Amino acid sequence: MNDHQDDLYPRVRAVLTATGFEEIATGDEGVHLIHHARGVMVGWMPTQLSPAPVQADLPGLRHAFTLALAATLRAAGLTVETHDDQWLLVLDTHHTPD
Structure with missing residues (x-):
């Protein structure tokens, strides 16, 4: 991990x-941030929706x-890339591929 990635995660947060x-601090629900080689992945795990949506509405x-x-x-x-309506990748614009 480089210095730019170290700065990106707290900036996204x-x-x-x-x-x-x-x-989200703990558990499975809420917004999640994950370190990624190219930046920070951001995803959302929905729970505690009121009223609860039917499964067909969730997508x-x-x-x-x-x-x-x-x-x-x-x-x-x-800079953000969308991945399958499940995750976003916030790109480290200073990333250089190996």
Whole structure:
């Protein structure tokens, strides 16, 4: 991991926290951040939705939430790739492939 990646993770966390998408501390639900070789992966595990959506609605809800996360991160000047409506990759623009 390089210095740029060390700076990126807290920056992503700060942007999400400031806009109400706080990372979940424990458990399976909520927003998750994971270190990645090219940056930071951001994902969302929905639970405790009220009223509970039917299973057919979950892909649409996940898509909308992912769009909102991506828009928030891009508005903060970060470069974001979408991966299957499940995860976002916030890119370390200083990353150089091996």
